[in-house]
Amino acid sequence: MPSRLLSVHDLTKAFGGFIAVNRVSFDVAEGEILGLIGPNGSGKSTTFNLIAGALAPSAGSIRLREREIGGLYANRVAHLGVGRTYQIPRPFRKLSLVENVALAAYYGQAGQPSRERAYQQARDALELVKLPSEDAARVDGLGAAGLKKLELARALATQPQLLLADESLGGLDEQEMNQAADMLSGIRDRRGITIIWVEHIMGALMRVVDRCVVLDHGEVIAQGKPQEVAHDPKVIEVYLGTDARQLQSDIAARTG
Amino acid sequence: MKYAALALLAAAPLLGMGNYPLHLLILCLLWACVYTSWSVMGRLGMVSFGHGAFMGIGAYVVVMGWNHYGLSPWIGTPIALALAAAVAFLIGYPCFRFKIVGHYFALVTLALSEVTRLIIVALRDQTGGSLGVTPKTALADVSYSLNALQFSSKLVWFYVILAFWLGGLWIWKKVDESMGRLALEAISQEEDAAASIGINVTKLKLGVTILSALMTCMGGVLYAQYQLYVNPDTVSGIGISLQMVFGVIAGGMFVRLGPTVGAAFTLLLAEGLRLWFGNQYHGLDLTVYGLMLVLFIIYMPKGILGAASGALEKRRMVRAGA
């Protein structure tokens, strides 16, 4: 039985009167890839923001290796070994690719490495995600897939034990999705990094995750092995519901 | 090339320069110090309209200490620097902690410089109010006093201020080469993402703000000791803060000598206006600054030196391509 790396308990976030995350609880085992899925607006990114320290929880606890991290500043959480990517990429556009990632290596680790070492780690991370690592490579000109890779490289350069990968962005085609899936499972297999992977469609994710947590309206409606979850009536209803709505709006758009 | 230019500059006053041109040259270097200090943080996305406060602290603390308590500027200066750092911290910490950036940061700092001016005016019994104040002279029967930091020779001031100017450029270079500069650029573009990769946003911003405030405060000390006269409007308040921003934007804040070019430009502009129109139109220079600031931002956002080096670069590329 692998040990527990992260334990989220009754995590709650209210924005004014609106409860975006409602008493969410789940555990993540060391070395696991956990899929966090759910339709648009179900609270996935908010959960990430809470774990990563971008937002402070309204209630509940987040324990990393039995240590409470809920409410710590984001930079502290990064030092404790949590890396995150953003759903909508947030690159430092005026810096080069290497500089983007080297900053993460330099500032993101508990003990600050030398500059040379940080740049070396940055190049390694860029190569791992298959982005150019030479000094002249710039952010402009990267497409949607490239920007997602940069997000990943930047998070990896902080040498995390836990990676929060928010991949739920349209704009990637089937092949790119599969590549992303393979890349994440490769990162886990070769580097032993535990991953929580956010996605709103189930497709590519189901192949590589060990377990899934399904959110709807900020609440956990199911969790378990991918096959179990995929056959859970509540999950089917949520997904059929959105698909049906999607279908209706598509039809409306075409005939309207 | 660089050192030859520097040697020429250092030798210039020895080559029989008149008193007035030397005075202008000293003032130019002095303002270059101040503008460089401003740019250390300004070019990293923190546009402050509050630097008049730090300059005012430098000038007034030292002069007040000397006039009222007989405190040598050698003691007054560290006190002024400590005060400037404290004020920078008090204004910076809440701003950075609560993510007050951009226009809002500019507004908060604008208030700071005006409050400083108002305090100086309000304490008129000690500070001389809006009429300004002169440090008690120590030069009654000597030509210099190290203790009072007063020198009758312009030449001495020239070299002192030249040294500070070079020091300012050196600090700029050190900041420029540091990882902190990259981190601050990252912060100015994507603050949350910067925090997510472990950057302590508040600490870095505070660090560079305090550095910039200390340098500006030092400029205020030098200004007061050189001019032997300070006035709330010439070292604090909105006017002087606006002038700093204008000078730096005019010269170009992304190249090391940009603020220096900006200092020369504003100084010549101010002298020109004074010669043309005399002293009768109060506030004319500010109006002209405001107008030109708008023009620069629209037509030459990288400033004079930035635009010039950009044009040179382009010509070189064209030639290399041909």
Ligand SMILES: Nc1ncnc2c1ncn2[C@@H]1O[C@H](COP(=O)(O)OP(=O)(O)OP(=O)(O)O)[C@@H](O)[C@H]1O
């Ligand atoms: N800062 C905020 N202030 C107010 N409401 C917010 C804020 N952030 C998120 N929300 C709301 O919380 C809900 C959950 O948002 P969240 O971004 O977590 O959803 P998500 O599951 O990531 O959705 P998607 O699949 O579209 O990315 C949404 O209704 C959203 O509008």
Ligand SMILES: [Mg+2]
């Ligand atoms: Mg989301």
